Amino acid sequence: MLYIPGNNPAMIQQGGIYGADSILLDLEDAVALNQKDAARTLVRNMILVTDFYDSEVCVRVNHLSTPFGLADLEEIVPLQPSAIRYPKTESPEEVIELLNIIEKIEDRHCLPHDKMTLHAMIETAMGVQNVFNIASKFSRIDAITIGGQDLTADMNIIYTPDGTGIDFARKRIVMAAKASHIDVIDTVFPDVNDEEGLRRETEYAKKIGFTGKAIINPRQIDVVHEVFTPTEEEIRKAYRIVKEFRSNSAAGIGVFAIDGKMIDAPIVARAEYLLRLANVTVE
């Protein structure tokens, strides 16, 4: 997910050419306070006419407690991007308030309530404490994300490249997403010149359960894709596991072995997940 500042026309109009899975047009932290109105109008116009190719388009609006949040929703909701990303989500009550406003705007424009989804950003200590209730109660929330920079600020700690300070939050947010069967996207890696650091952090995020990672520069796309894309060897192995599972199941055998290693239901489930990611069908 590639962040693009909402007041930068050059970056927005080129946003779709880099091959990111999704692009996030940012009206919040990437826009100066005295340019919020300009960014909102620009993003609205650009979404209407710009071809973003295969990238999903999301918009991060300002929080409703700011003077900009409601105006952002009034302009952006009628365009029905793939998702609205809501910053600093701290409680289910906030989501209810947000959804009420969104649905009223959708009603005024004769739009359905189930097309555009929500991404809740968890970037305060209170949000981390309430994350399961945020993630699990709303069918329109199909992803939660961690905002590392704001979270460290809220915790009064210094961001460090090893992510020690936000490690508990990362894992708690992942667990809430897994329990709610939704996607979970890791925070940005801020040093665009440190490719190895980005790779290390992305590998760690994948290892603990994140399903994607936010990025701030197109140069970071390849590394994130390399880490999250299953390798050919992984796909072949998963294919073999699922295929043999099916033939063994037909013969009434639940547990079997491949190359001397026991294969049971959890391993099959992981293999099936990997094949879904790779868009591979077992015949």
Added chain:
Amino acid sequence: MKPKIPAQSGTFESSDVIVLIEPLPNRSGRKIEISSTVMQQYGESFRHIVDGMLDQYEMTDIHLIAKDKGALEPTIKARLETAIKRSLGQQEGTLT
């Protein structure tokens, strides 16, 4: 409508346009100055967009200066809309 206050929007960055608006005395009409890095190719089209936006907001007694660095139509329209609304006091931004 007449601009109430001077206003601007946009930047001097590539693919952007900076728009400045200032009020003129009553019955002055419109004074429009456009400069662009692609004036020869798109100057006429740019002027058409400016006229269309000013007509849409029924703007008069206005001095508008646009300095373009190759902005696309949605960007030009967004910057014009923002500058107009700021000049009418409907939105806050620079110079207000």
